[in-house]
Amino acid sequence: MNSTDKHQEGMQTRKSVLGEVHVAKAEAAKTSFDEGFQRFITESAWGTVWSSEHLTKRERSMITIALLAGLGHEEELILHFKATQQTGASLEDIREVLMHVAIYAGVPAANTAFRIAKQVFNL
Incomplete structure (x- = not known):
């Protein structure tokens, strides 16, 4: 190609x-x-x-969210939270991904990502 x-x-x-x-x-x-x-x-x-x-777009979306949250890239994280409307990643998927972030990238990174997700999804 x-x-x-x-x-x-x-x-x-x-x-x-x-x-x-x-x-x-x-x-x-x-x-x-x-x-x-x-x-x-x-x-x-x-x-x-x-x-x-x-990989499916849903799987890629979850991987991307985990990486962005773990690396602290908040602006891109917001974009990819919004993209879950198109990729099919559910709120439950996002919650589980952020729990993984807490274990493997740290609680502060996950805490920030949870805060941003709550804002983006009006939770």
Whole structure:
């Protein structure tokens, strides 16, 4: 698959996970400064990793949430909590993932992620 095909596949997957509105806003905000970076993440993250058929979008969503929570990437965590509407990860899935975060990445990281999840989902 060439770069153009990988980019198109990545855009399709990105839209299916994050939603058309989010992707349109991100594309509109792209400048010559970050254009190469945006192409890289679209082809690599979305066109290769998220487009692979070995894991479901629900499974990838849960893995992504665990990693973002463990690493303390709050802005991206909010985005991926919202994306669960498209990926099928349930609140129960998220709760279990955050319990794993508490054990393997630390209680403070999980505590922050639980706080953010409660805000995002109005819990």
